[in-house]
Amino acid sequence: MLNxxxxxxxxxxxEIRNRCEDLGKQIDIDYADQPPVLVGLLKGxxxxxxxxxxxxxxxxxxxxxxxxxxxxxxxxxxxxxIKDLDRSIIDENVLIVEDIVDTGxxxxxxxxxxxxxxxxxxxxxxxxxxxxxxxxxxxxxxVAFECPNEFVVGYGLDYNQDYRNLPYVGVLKEECYKE
Ligand code: IMP
Numbered sequence: 669m670l671n672x673x674x675x676x677x678x679x680x681x682x683e684i685r686n687r688c689e690d691l692g693k694q695i696d697i698d699y700a701d702q703p704p705v706l707v708g709l710l711k712g713x714x715x716x717x718x719x720x721x722x723x724x725x726x727x728x729x730x731x732x733x734x735x736x737x738x739x740x741x742x743x744x745x746x747x748x749x750i751k752d753l754d755r756s757i758i759d760e761n762v763l764i765v766e767d768i769v770d771t772g773x774x775x776x777x778x779x780x781x782x783x784x785x786x787x788x789x790x791x792x793x794x795x796x797x798x799x800x801x802x803x804x805x806x807x808x809x810x811v812a813f814e815c816p817n818e819f820v821v822g823y824g825l826d827y828n829q830d831y832r833n834l835p836y837v838g839v840l841k842e843e844c845y846k847e
Contacts, residue, residue, distance in 0.1 A: 670834050673844045678820060679813050679837040684795070685719060687812040691793065692723025694810065695763070703728050704763040704791075709778065710734035710751065711832065712767030712824040716795040716812070720765065731755050737774045747777040758786035766794040767824045768815065769808055770801035779806070795823065796837065813837075 695704070703726045708717040710732050721730065734751035762782050769775055775792060782790045793810035800817040815837075821827050822834030831840070 670831060673831070673840055674822075674834070674838040675841045677836050677838040678815065679796075679823070681823075681835040684716075684812065684823060684836070688716070688719045689723045691810055691812060692720060692725070695793075696725050699726060699728075699761060699763075702761050704761040705755070705757055706730045706763050706765050707753065707757075707782070708732045708765045709767070709774070712826065713765045713795075715824040715832075716767060717765045720793070729755070731757075733778065735774060735778060747774055749781075753785070756786070757782060759788045761789045762787045762791070763809075764790065764792045766792060766808075768796040768798060768820070769794045769806065770798045772802050772804040772806040775808075776804045776806045796820065796825075 706717060706721065706728055708714060708730065711734070717730065721728065731753045732751065733749070733753055735747050735749050737747045764775065764778060764782070766775060779790050779792070791809040794808045795812045796815040797808055797811040797813070798815045798817055818839050819827070820837050821831035821840055822837045824832055825837065826832045827840060
């Protein structure tokens with residue numbers, strides 16, 4: 669069972685659902701004139717995007733991109749596209765959905781790429797923001813939670829691809845790291 673590997677829960681399923689409700693209402697207001705295309709970054713954003721979209725009432729569309737910059741607990745610096753968007757975003761309002769902003773390297777590259785594909789406006793919504801981890805200046809437009817500067821797992825976030833299906837965000841016990 670995954671639960672036994674968790675040292676501490678930071679954000680519960682209910683807290684996350686409540687924040688998604690608030691953020692969904694805010695998105696309805698902010699994008700009333702031109703609904704956005706939600707672009708989820710695979711795979712970590714999937715549970716957050718799935719919860720968030722249920723609380724948005726305007727007619728949005730969704731798409732996914734897969735980029736990678738991490739291995740284990742370390743950023744490897746480079747952002748590589750593994751899966752590109754299916755649809756055109758020319759003249760669209762794009763809202764990037766991310767699990768966590770840490771160094772900011774991934775999002776600054778992705779934002780740049782989306783503008784170069786012709787997006788009219790690109791904003792960011794993230795489940796977690798680790799402000800202390802920032803190496804590149806980038807601001808999220810919507811943040812569900814400010815996160816302590818620790819490596820977290822669950823609700824889409826992984827450690828070596830494991831723990832994504834935990835229904836909450838927490839910290840692993842030290843003995844679970846294989847480094
Ligand atoms: P950034 O480019 O450093 O901002 O990295 C963002 C990406 O790194 C996220 O989408 C995650 O995949 C991964 N990441 C950063 N911090 C954590 C963490 O605490 N747990 C799991 N993944 C993380």
